[in-house]
Amino acid sequence: MIPLLFVIAMVIATVGLGIWATKASKTASDFFVAGRSVNVFWNASAISGEYLSAASFMGIAGLVMKHGYDALWYPVGYALGYLFLLLFIAGPLRRFGAYTIPDFAEGRFDSPLFRKIAVIYVLAIGFFYTMPQMKGAGVTMSTIMGWPYWVGIAVVGGVITFNVSLGGMKGITLVQAFQYWAKAFAIAIPFFVLGSIYNGYTGSLHDVASNPSDVPRFSGNKTLKFFGKDKAPANALTFSPVAITRVTFEKEASISAISLSRKSEPGEDAAPPQAMVMRRDDTGATTQIPIPSPVGIIIPAGSTLTVTPFAATKSGVAVMKGRTAITIAPKIEFATPTEVSFRQGDPTPNSQNNKKWIEPYGTLTGKYGYPLLYTYSLIIALVCGTAGLPHILVRFYTNPDGRSAKRTTFWVMILLGLFYVFTPMWGALGRVHIPELLANNKTDTVVIALPRMLENKLLGEILSGITAAGAFAAFMSTFSGLLVSMSGAFAHDIYGKIINPAASPMARLRAFQIAAVAVGIVSMLLGLLVEQFDIALLVGWAFAIAAASYFPLLLLGAWWRGLTMPGAAAGMLVGGTASLLAIITYMALDKKALVWDVSPLTKALLEQPAIWGVPLSLTIMVIVSVITARAVPKDINLKMLRLHAPEELGLSKNYIEG
Amino acid sequence: MAEFSAQGKARTADIRAVHLTEAEQARLSREALTRQLQLSVRVAIIFSAALFGLPILNWLAPGPMNWNVGGFTLTWLLLAVLFYPLTWVLAGFFIRESDKIEHQITVENRADSGNVNQKRTEGSR
Numbered sequence: 001m002i003p004l005l006f007v008i009a010m011v012i013a014t015v016g017l018g019i020w021a022t023k024a025s026k027t028a029s030d031f032f033v034a035g036r037s038v039n040v041f042w043n044a045s046a047i048s049g050e051y052l053s054a055a056s057f058m059g060i061a062g063l064v065m066k067h068g069y070d071a072l073w074y075p076v077g078y079a080l081g082y083l084f085l086l087l088f089i090a091g092p093l094r095r096f097g098a099y100t101i102p103d104f105a106e107g108r109f110d111s112p113l114f115r116k117i118a119v120i121y122v123l124a125i126g127f128f129y130t131m132p133q134m135k136g137a138g139v140t141m142s143t144i145m146g147w148p149y150w151v152g153i154a155v156v157g158g159v160i161t162f163n164v165s166l167g168g169m170k171g172i173t174l175v176q177a178f179q180y181w182a183k184a185f186a187i188a189i190p191f192f193v194l195g196s197i198y199n200g201y202t203g204s205l206h207d208v209a210s211n212p213s214d215v216p217r218f219s220g221n222k223t224l225k226f227f228g229k230d231k232a233p234a235n236a237l238t239f240s241p242v243a244i245t246r247v248t249f250e251k252e253a254s255i256s257a258i259s260l261s262r263k264s265e266p267g268e269d270a271a272p273p274q275a276m277v278m279r280r281d282d283t284g285a286t287t288q289i290p291i292p293s294p295v296g297i298i299i300p301a302g303s304t305l306t307v308t309p310f311a312a313t314k315s316g317v318a319v320m321k322g323r324t325a326i327t328i329a330p331k332i333e334f335a336t337p338t339e340v341s342f343r344q345g346d347p348t349p350n351s352q353n354n355k356k357w358i359e360p361y362g363t364l365t366g367k368y369g370y371p372l373l374y375t376y377s378l379i380i381a382l383v384c385g386t387a388g389l390p391h392i393l394v395r396f397y398t399n400p401d402g403r404s405a406k407r408t409t410f411w412v413m414i415l416l417g418l419f420y421v422f423t424p425m426w427g428a429l430g431r432v433h434i435p436e437l438l439a440n441n442k443t444d445t446v447v448i449a450l451p452r453m454l455e456n457k458l459l460g461e462i463l464s465g466i467t468a469a470g471a472f473a474a475f476m477s478t479f480s481g482l483l484v485s486m487s488g489a490f491a492h493d494i495y496g497k498i499i500n501p502a503a504s505p506m507a508r509l510r511a512f513q514i515a516a517v518a519v520g521i522v523s524m525l526l527g528l529l530v531e532q533f534d535i536a537l538l539v540g541w542a543f544a545i546a547a548a549s550y551f552p553l554l555l556l557g558a559w560w561r562g563l564t565m566p567g568a569a570a571g572m573l574v575g576g577t578a579s580l581l582a583i584i585t586y587m588a589l590d591k592k593a594l595v596w597d598v599s600p601l602t603k604a605l606l607e608q609p610a611i612w613g614v615p616l617s618l619t620i621m622v623i624v625s626v627i628t629a630r631a632v633p634k635d636i637n638l639k640m641l642r643l644h645a646p647e648e649l650g651l652s653k654n655y656i657e658g
Numbered sequence: 659m660a661e662f663s664a665q666g667k668a669r670t671a672d673i674r675a676v677h678l679t680e681a682e683q684a685r686l687s688r689e690a691l692t693r694q695l696q697l698s699v700r701v702a703i704i705f706s707a708a709l710f711g712l713p714i715l716n717w718l719a720p721g722p723m724n725w726n727v728g729g730f731t732l733t734w735l736l737l738a739v740l741f742y743p744l745t746w747v748l749a750g751f752f753i754r755e756s757d758k759i760e761h762q763i764t765v766e767n768r769a770d771s772g773n774v775n776q777k778r779t780e781g782s783r
Contacts, residue, residue, distance in 0.1 A: 072737045083705060083745045087698040087752060202729025209731065358731060359724055360716035375713045383709070406756065410749045417742030424738045559695055561687075637680065640687035644694055646760035649767060 002458075003144040003448070006465030010182065010472045014175060015163060021174045040404055044411030046173045047395045049180030051078075051412075052419060053129070053478035054136025057183055057471050059535030060420070062443035063364075064427025066534070068357030070364035071427070073378050074536050075420035079413060081386025081543075086409040089387045092558040092643040094396050094405035100485070101393060101550050102493055108557045109565035110633055112497065117569050119493040121549045121576050122390040126486040126519075127526060128542035128583075129389070132535040133475040133482075134527020135444070140471045143445045144464065153527045160476055161520025164483045165513045173398065179477045180415060186470025187422045190451055190463040194429060197454065204428040205358065212355035215240045216348045216435030219453070221341060224440045227532070228336040229256050232592050234441045234532035239329035240347035241309040248281070248304045248341040256335035258293040262312075262328055269313045276330055277306045291330050348435040357431070368600035374608055378540065381610035385543025388550030390489075391481040401647045426450065444535050447471065479523070483516055490515035533587070541583045548613030549576025556621055558643055561636045567625030575617025582609040686767060693759045701752045708744060712737060 056078060063071035098104035105111070105118035134153050141152025195201060227235045238261045239245050260271065271291040279286045281302045289297070289305075299305065312319040312326040319326050342348075356362040361371035368374065386392065399405040430437065430446035434453050437443045448471060451463035491512035496503055503511070530538060549572045556563045586606040588594035598606070605612060625632075633639060678686070716723050716733055723733040730739070 069731075069734060069737070072734070076737055076741050079742060080705075080709065080745055083749055084702070086749055087702050087705075091694075091756070205731070205734065206726075206729050209726065358734070359720065360713070360733060372713055372717060376710065379709060379713075403757065403760070406753050410746075410753055413742075413745055413749055417746065421739060421742060559691065561691075637683035637687045640691055641678075641683055644690040645686060646690070646764050648760065648764040 002461035003465035003468040006462075006469040007144070007472050010469035011159070011476070014179065014473065014476060017178055018172055018175045021172045039400075040407045041411055042173060042177050043395070043398055043404075044408045044415055045177035045180045046398075047176075047392070047408065047412050048415040048419070049176035049178070049183070049473075050395060050477050050481045051392060051416070052180065052183050052474055053539065054133050054471065054475040055536045055539035056419070056423065057187065057474035058136050058140070058444050058447055059132065059537075059539065060423040061426035061430065061446050062437075063534050063536040064424045065430040065443045065446050066427075066438060067364035068352075068362055068427075068431075069360050070362050070366070070375075071536070072424055073365075073375065074382065074540065075423050077379055077382025077543075078386070079416040079420050081383050082409055082413045082416065084383050085387045086406060086413070089393075089554050089558065090396055090405045090409045091402040093393065093554065094399055095402040095645075095647065096558075096639075096643050099394060100488075101388070101390060101554070102489065104557065105553065105568070108563075108633075108639060109568065111565045114565050114569055115493060116498060117573070118550075118553070119489045121388075121545065121572070122489040123486055124576070124580055125388070125390055125542050125546050125549075126482045127523065128545060129391075129539060130479060130482050130486075130519075130523035131526045131530045132533075132538035133479040134523055135530050135533070135535055135538070136471060136475045137479075138527065138531065139442070139445050140448060140468055140475075143442075143448045144468050149531055150528055153524050156472075156475070157479070157520060157524040157527065160479050161483065161517060161524075164480050164487070164520070165516040176395075176477060176481075179473045180419075182473045183470045184415070184419050186466050186473070187419060187426075187447070190447075190466050191422055191425055191429075193459070193463060194451060194454070195425070198429055198433055201425040201428055204432045207432055208354045208358050208428070212358075213242065213353055214347075215242050215351045215353050216431055216438065217345050218342050218348060218436060219433060220344050222436045222439075223250060223339060223341045224436055225339050226334050226337065226440055228334055228338075231532055232333070233590065235334045236331055237334070237349045237439070238331040239307045239309070239349050240351065241327040241329040242353065243309070243347045245307045245329075245346045245349065246304055246343050247307070249299050249301055250339040250341060252301045253299045253338040253340070254335040255293075255297045255299060255332050256295060257333040258289065258291055258297070259331050259333075260291060260328055261331050262326075264312070265314075265319070267314050268319065269315065271328070271330070272310050275308050275310050277308075279304050279306065296335075342436070342439070349439045350441065351435060351438040368604035368607075370601060370604045373601075373611065374604050377605075377608035377611035380614055381540060381544035381547050381608065384547035384551040384610065384614055385545075387554055388546030389542070390546075390550075391478075391485045394485065403647070441532060483519055483523075486519045487512050487515040490519070533590075544583065544608065544610045544613065545576055545579050547610050548579040548617045549573075552614065552617040552621055556618065560625075561640055562625055562629065562632060563621060564625040564628045564631040566628045566631055567621045567623075570624040571617040571619075571621030574620050575613050578616065579609040579613035582606045582613070686763075690763055693763070694756065697752065697755050697759060701748055705745070705748055708741075 056075070060071065060075045060078075063074060093104060096104065096107065098107055100122075102115045102118045102122065106115035134157055137156035138149040138152040141147045141156065142149055145152075147155075198204070199207070226237065229235055235256075237247075241261065258276070273288045273290065275291055276289040277286055278289055278299060280300065281304055307330055309327045309329045312328050352363050361375075365371040365374040365378070396405050396408070399408050426447050430443070430450050434446065434450050437446055437449060442449070447467045448464055451467065452460045454460035454463070491508050495511040495515070496508050500507065552575065553568050553572050557568060582605070585594065585596075586603070589596060589598070589603070589606070712733070724731045727735050
């Protein structure tokens with residue numbers, strides 16, 4: 001109950017602040033333009049407030065908990081994107097007076113047509129970004145309230161959509177700045193308390209590093225729920241090869257497959273019969289279950305499965321990797337949802353060993369055998385993608401000039417760094433103290449679930465309430481910002497420019513409201529599909545699409561006078577669409593909705609397309625622009641002056657308008 | 659609604675810069691762009707060397723990168739903690755140098771065109 005109160009207080013504070021700031025907008029704007037330094041600082045807080053989404057607040061901690069070092073690239077990439085934005089985009093774009101990316105597309109090439117083309121990625125990137133926000137809402141409510149996943153999405157998504165369509169949360173600096181500080185407080189303060197009770201960040205890392213071959217152990221007897229086959233691959237339980245694991249089935253379970261955690265090499269012996277033994281707790285009768293097993297095994301309620309790891313052998317001789325013998329454990333997949341119990345001290349299924357976790361090139365980047373390629377592709381997506389996010393550039397317009405745009409970016413980098421340095425701490429602490437989240441793939445909830453492990457239940461509930469409120473601030477701010485960007489794109493660019501150019505302001509407002517409701521509903525429906533995808537991964541894909549579509553447009557558009565509209569359009573469309581298709585193909589493969597036998601290299605390139613998508617897009621832009629060189633705007637020098645000449649010379653158009 | 663009202667601005671013709679001749683526009687835009695770009699690329703190279711170098715170091719020297727440094731492994735400390743201040747330093751350096759370039763361009767061009775000078779005083783607040 002306590003976390004719910006915190007969450008409700010956060011929602012009321014945010015909505016109330018929005019209403020107050022709108023009513024008192026005169027006072028509020030006086031406050032923000034009071035002095036340049038104040039302005040830059042608060043504007044930076046607002047940008048950071050809108051940027052820190054569920055992926056930052058919940059997703060990174062979860063991904064670090066699951067994958068360790070490899071996942072550290074996410075927070076670093078999210079923050080470092082702003083350095084690229086600072087070096088190449090922020091100053092010129094602010095000087096140019098482009099308010100959104102479609103604005104820039106139109107103004108840079110004097111082409112209303114290109115604006116219509118450019119707007120499609122606002123929607124494509126936006127939906128990829130809203131899906132994980134919805135997942136954040138669903139899992140937060142299921143953790144603090146025990147609601148089913150879809151109920152959390154429907155309630156939270158519905159409330160935010162309603163608020164946005166009524167005109168709330170429209171990029172109000174004060175509200176967004178408040179949300180940054182709420183999130184920073186919510187990630188930092190509970191950690192200081194937990195870190196002093198458990199043994200802290202470096203203490204947890206040290207625990208992990210000093211037992212390299214072990215895996216996390218259950219800290220108590222735990223009963224966990226598992227999905228069925230329709231949620232594959234989240235229905236699998238891969239046992240750890242380090243020690244015996246005992247699983248008690250609370251309910252009858254239907255198992256769709258039993259296999260091995262590692263693919264056998266040719267000539268390897270079959271698993272020994274004692275590897276998996278089922279015992280009826282009431283009668284004491286035992287049965288050995290062969291691996292692999294014929295499909296359709298039923299395990300009766302009240303049975304305990306004892307899973308014993310075994311050494312891999314070839315004709316009785318141990319298979320070695322270096323100087324260590326390889327041990328194998330079985331993997332079971334459930335056909336229907338079930339509930340099973342684990343015992344204190346047993347190794348946690350679905351977890352990697354400590355050495356793989358703390359060292360680079362573990363289960364995230366190394367899963368296809370091309371860890372360097374995967375790492376670089378991920379870095380490129382995150383660093384280049386930041387500049388191309390539809391809801392971020394808008395806020396830079398609130399700076400008075402290019403110089404303050406740069407200063408604001410600098411402060412954003414400081415505020416984001418201060419926030420992101422905390423996120424892996426939660427992952428490290430979570431892995432040591434609440435490893436059951438690894439077993440049933442709920443690591444995205446670690447920031448909310450970890451405080452509840454405390455012996456002092458009241459303190460745990462309060463701390464969990466603070467992080468849950470922070471999570472709410474995260475998905476509210478980002479979902480609202482995206483909803484405004486996407487609905488604005490619909491109402492202005494699609495309805496106002498294509499469908500009904502003569503529309504009155506009232507009709508456009510109505511179109512905006514209808515679009516907000518429609519986009520909100522589609523986002524909620526898409527959110528239902530992504531329960532088993534990690535939040536941080538999903539947001540990483542939005543970055544990859546932005547990196548291959550908008551980033552090349554902004555980069556070359558700002559710095560290369562030879563870029564033409566056909567060139568920019570061709571590169572953006574090919575690069576962005578190819579990346580989008582690659583990611584959708586990967587998701588379909590992962591969900592087993594699509595069966596296609598592809599090589600590990602192809603799968604790595606499908607999952608992380610930036611390493612080919614960004615160069616592809618840039619190359620096409622250059623080639624097509626060179627071919628269509630006649631289409632370079634006649635006043636290109638004037639445009640370049642607007643982008644790059646210092647405002648003090650008085651050449652940029654905002655100064656002309658006064 | 660902000661997202662609709664901004665459109666007018668994007669279309670407003672630029673009145674003053676048109677007063678510069680075509681040749682002046684070309685020279686000034688090239689000069690401003692080239693100097694800023696050189697700076698941006700220089701900083702980007704330093705930054706990319708750190709960012710793209712770390713995976714290489716992890717690959718080639720896994721032993722030293724996993725040394726214990728104050729409870730962290732060396733590479734964890736570099737990536738999860740020290741990368742942020744590095745970018746702050748680079749960003750601070752970039753902004754200082756970028757302001758210098760803007761100032762120099764302004765001073766140089768103010769001297770050779772009375773027109774431009776007049777605009778500056780009107781434009782600055």
